[in-house]
Amino acid sequence: MxxxxxxxxxxxxxxxxxxxxxxxxxxxxxxxxxxxxxxxxxxxxxxxxxDTEGRVQRFTRKFGATTVAARKAAADKSKKGASA
Structure with a gap:
C-alpha cells in the first residue's frame, strides 16, 4: 500500500x-x-x-389505501363487464 x-x-x-x-x-x-x-x-x-414533506400522505391521497386483493377484485370485475 x-x-x-x-x-x-x-x-x-x-x-x-x-x-x-x-x-x-x-x-x-x-x-x-x-x-x-x-x-x-x-x-x-x-x-x-x-415522512419528509408529507410524501406518504400525498401518495395515499393519490392512490388511496388500496390492497392487492382489492385491485385484483376490481380487475376481475372489469373483465367480466367487458366480456358480457
Missing amino acids: KPAIHPEYHEVEARCACGATWKAHSTKKELHLEICSNCHPFFTGRQKLV
Whole structure:
C-alpha cells in the first residue's frame, strides 16, 4: 500500500436520534445517525414512518389505501363487464 494516501481511521461513538450509542470505526470523527437497528421498523416490528414533506400522505391521497386483493377484485370485475 502506498504511504500517506489513506485517511485516518478513528474509533468513534455512533449516536442515533433515538438515543442509542455504540462503538464503531470510521474515517469521520463523529457519527450521528437518524435511524438505527434499535428504532428501525424492520428490526422492531413497529410501524414508524419517517415522512419528509408529507410524501406518504400525498401518495395515499393519490392512490388511496388500496390492497392487492382489492385491485385484483376490481380487475376481475372489469373483465367480466367487458366480456358480457
